Amino acid sequence: xxxxxxxxxxxxxxxxxxxxxxxxxxxxxxxxxxxxxxxxxxxxxxxxxxxxxxxxxxxxxxxxxxxxxxxxxxxxxxxxxxxxxxxxxxxxxxxxxxxxxxxxxxxxxxxxxxxxxxxxxxxxxxxxxxxxxxxxxxxxxxxxxxxxxxxxxxxxxxxxxxxxxxxxxxxxxxxxxxxxxxxxxxxxxxxxxxxxxxxxxxxxxxxxxxxxxxxxxxxxxxxxxxxxxxxxxxxxxxxxxxxxxxxxxxxxxxxxxxxxxxxxxxxxxxxxxxxxxxxxxxxxxxxxxxxxxxxxxxxxxxxxxxxxxxxxxxxxxxxxxxxxxxxxxxxxxxxxxxxxxxxxxxxxxxxxxxxxxxxxxxxxxxxxxxxxxxxxxxxxxxxxxxxxxxxxxxxxxxxxxxxxxxxxxxxxxxxxxxxxxxxxxxxxxxxxxxxxxxxxxxxxxxxx
Amino acid sequence: xxxxxxxxxxxxxxxxxxxxxxxxxxxxxxxxxxxxxxxxxxxxxxxxxxxxxxxxxxxxxxxxxxxxxxxxxxxxxxxxxxxxxxxxxxxxxxxxxxxxxxxxxxxxxxxxxxxxxxxxxxxxxxxxxxxxxxxxxxxxxxxxxxxxxxxxxxxxxxxxxxxxxxxxxxxxxxxxxxxxxxxxxxxxxxxxxxxxxxxxxxxxxxxxxxxxxxxxxxxxxxxxxxxxxxxxxxxxxxxxxxxxxxxxxxxxxxxxxxxxxxxxxxxxxxxxxxxxxxxxxxxxxxxxxxxxxxxxxxxxxxxxxxxxxxxxxxxxxxxxxxxxxxxxxxxxxxxxxxxxxxxxxxx
Ligand SMILES: [Zn+2]
Ligand SMILES: [Zn+2]
Ligand SMILES: [Zn+2]
Ligand SMILES: [Zn+2]
Ligand SMILES: [Zn+2]
Ligand SMILES: [Zn+2]
Numbered sequence: 001x002x003x004x005x006x007x008x009x010x011x012x013x014x015x016x017x018x019x020x021x022x023x024x025x026x027x028x029x030x031x032x033x034x035x036x037x038x039x040x041x042x043x044x045x046x047x048x049x050x051x052x053x054x055x056x057x058x059x060x061x062x063x064x065x066x067x068x069x070x071x072x073x074x075x076x077x078x079x080x081x082x083x084x085x086x087x088x089x090x091x092x093x094x095x096x097x098x099x100x101x102x103x104x105x106x107x108x109x110x111x112x113x114x115x116x117x118x119x120x121x122x123x124x125x126x127x128x129x130x131x132x133x134x135x136x137x138x139x140x141x142x143x144x145x146x147x148x149x150x151x152x153x154x155x156x157x158x159x160x161x162x163x164x165x166x167x168x169x170x171x172x173x174x175x176x177x178x179x180x181x182x183x184x185x186x187x188x189x190x191x192x193x194x195x196x197x198x199x200x201x202x203x204x205x206x207x208x209x210x211x212x213x214x215x216x217x218x219x220x221x222x223x224x225x226x227x228x229x230x231x232x233x234x235x236x237x238x239x240x241x242x243x244x245x246x247x248x249x250x251x252x253x254x255x256x257x258x259x260x261x262x263x264x265x266x267x268x269x270x271x272x273x274x275x276x277x278x279x280x281x282x283x284x285x286x287x288x289x290x291x292x293x294x295x296x297x298x299x300x301x302x303x304x305x306x307x308x309x310x311x312x313x314x315x316x317x318x319x320x321x322x323x324x325x326x327x328x329x330x331x332x333x334x335x336x337x338x339x340x341x342x343x344x345x346x347x348x349x350x351x352x353x354x355x356x357x358x359x360x361x362x363x364x365x366x367x368x369x370x371x372x373x374x375x376x377x378x379x380x381x382x383x384x385x386x387x388x389x390x391x392x393x394x395x396x397x398x399x400x401x402x403x404x405x406x407x408x409x410x411x412x413x414x415x416x417x418x419x420x421x422x423x424x425x426x427x428x429x430x431x432x433x434x435x436x437x438x439x440x441x442x443x444x445x446x447x448x
Numbered sequence: 449x450x451x452x453x454x455x456x457x458x459x460x461x462x463x464x465x466x467x468x469x470x471x472x473x474x475x476x477x478x479x480x481x482x483x484x485x486x487x488x489x490x491x492x493x494x495x496x497x498x499x500x501x502x503x504x505x506x507x508x509x510x511x512x513x514x515x516x517x518x519x520x521x522x523x524x525x526x527x528x529x530x531x532x533x534x535x536x537x538x539x540x541x542x543x544x545x546x547x548x549x550x551x552x553x554x555x556x557x558x559x560x561x562x563x564x565x566x567x568x569x570x571x572x573x574x575x576x577x578x579x580x581x582x583x584x585x586x587x588x589x590x591x592x593x594x595x596x597x598x599x600x601x602x603x604x605x606x607x608x609x610x611x612x613x614x615x616x617x618x619x620x621x622x623x624x625x626x627x628x629x630x631x632x633x634x635x636x637x638x639x640x641x642x643x644x645x646x647x648x649x650x651x652x653x654x655x656x657x658x659x660x661x662x663x664x665x666x667x668x669x670x671x672x673x674x675x676x677x678x679x680x681x682x683x684x685x686x687x688x689x690x691x692x693x694x695x696x697x698x699x700x701x702x703x704x705x706x707x708x709x710x711x712x713x714x715x716x717x718x719x720x721x722x723x724x725x726x727x728x729x730x731x732x733x734x735x736x737x738x739x740x741x742x743x744x745x746x747x748x749x750x751x752x753x754x755x756x757x758x759x760x761x762x763x764x765x766x767x768x769x770x771x772x773x774x775x776x777x778x779x780x781x782x783x784x785x786x787x788x789x790x791x792x793x794x795x
Contacts (some may be wrong), residue, residue, distance in 0.1 A: 435579045
């Protein structure tokens, strides 16, 4: 059945509540109307900092190169050093307390790949900016939700397109949207088709996991084969939370979808605001008041959960029937309690009900629990009998003579380029200091 | 193979394990000196593959880790005697590595011999090193495409130390971030749960060598080609991966654990308060879990007894022999029968 074009004013007729910001179908006056609406929103809902900001397409030229300052000799060295020092200080100030994590989240990102994404009101284009922010969003999201999984669905030419399968590996998700030319925008978007596709790929998930959809929507129309309100009812029934970031203007149906499913709806004013509202969706959503099927007695804030860590079978193992689909398969996971064969983790074992997760997923968050103590900058080599000649991490030789203190007015930097671990008293170079604290989260000297 | 490749080799130089390995009652004995000669042939082959290939060798010793050799550190070439029959760079490489290994082993004091092998230190050092050599800011050429493709090969002879679980996992994730492939070559001892996960998560191969006397062949056929061309020559892949984790309370390796919902710490038995984030768990959950797992030893029981995770439900004996404690600590041979029986279960 060919998709039927439904515009918003049509949808509005369906609902009995009238809205002042009915959007017209024709492209001409749409922007001015959209703008009026969004600025209204900015006044009553937006934060104070975005209040005065105009739409991206209204803003004048931004001279981004003016923010970088050269020093007297025309070098950028000073600016770069400043950035590094700032990073160091920030780390020293960071609280050592454990950060609260959520359990298992499942998210499908709906990317609008319709021709409206080629608009240049956000530089360089809505499409390129969306791709860039989506990549940053995915990295950050996995950092905060180690047990989560993300899938990606595109909206293009009136159909939903599966771009990335649900995966818990950030690299895999990023790879699925790495090739720009495969995602080239085209045609009309279909919200209904895309939501239906996302809904079907989340149908098998265990009860304890969240089901979420985040849509980045640049178009002002949706081109659906049926009644999108039916899809909305199904989503409410499946407890799927839908949040949307609109790039153009508010649409009645979008707001209704978000409100009914408990998600957030916002309209991006400009590039920075777009990123802000997208990244606001990273922290886990607050628990909904609706009592869960698992029982009202459970405190949602903190609990002890039984989890099983499975064994993964290779492709070369003899085929056997899986318990979830009754299909003959070689690959799979074995439940550690009842040895049932399961297709994918995390899930609940169909036989014994054990929650099965892969332990690396849990481990991804442990660096938040046991951070490496900040290294102390070494200010002088006096009193050290046998100073180490090279960095304990990467073996780069240290410089012999300290740089004059004047050029390094920024605090937290060692004139000798040495940073010492308070636990094992080994010296590290500046690069390793940053690398150990930001990436490895484990001191090469003491392993803590 | 248009891109240069960087190889970091981590050698497990545990005196105890190499002593065991050289004993003649082992099915295929391999002495440390034979091992080094096989390894040097492999390293020379790596250097010969491409002019720009680089190499770093790290040693994991009891209680410490050292860098044994790297192509970027300047060598005192005059100290190496000339040999008309050997290509000189190979000669320098061979002599330096042999000498540093000897020096390091000599320097191990008798008290240190039993200390745990610092595989984590060697792994993090190699990551720091790779971070430096692959950083475009530090390279001579501005072109990022000319930076070498990094990978790590771990030659392991010691069993897992469950106390290093978190550090190993952190290293694995940073290797993922740096796009470093970790290959694991396991000699003699039973499979390492952590190194299996390392190879699996970074896309490397984990090969447990049953004939250590044929080591060179395994090294050449499986670990010489860089990851980019491995798909074409079908390197042996991992048989099966054990996703077990170590509990935070006793460092036992568990397959069913109790997980704090706030910080995701793993415990081998129901605990009233999370020891990591001090969260108190609801009494109801605790009672329910204790009722469901009646044979769970009460908190405070010695770690050896609580080695079997709380699971009273009948389980297939082919997966784990009923009474075998699944505890694995440094040098504990209990790992061996468990791993073997795991393998047989799937075949
Ligand atoms: Zn299945
Ligand atoms: Zn089961
Ligand atoms: Zn360093
Ligand atoms: Zn340290
Ligand atoms: Zn324990
Ligand atoms: Zn906790």
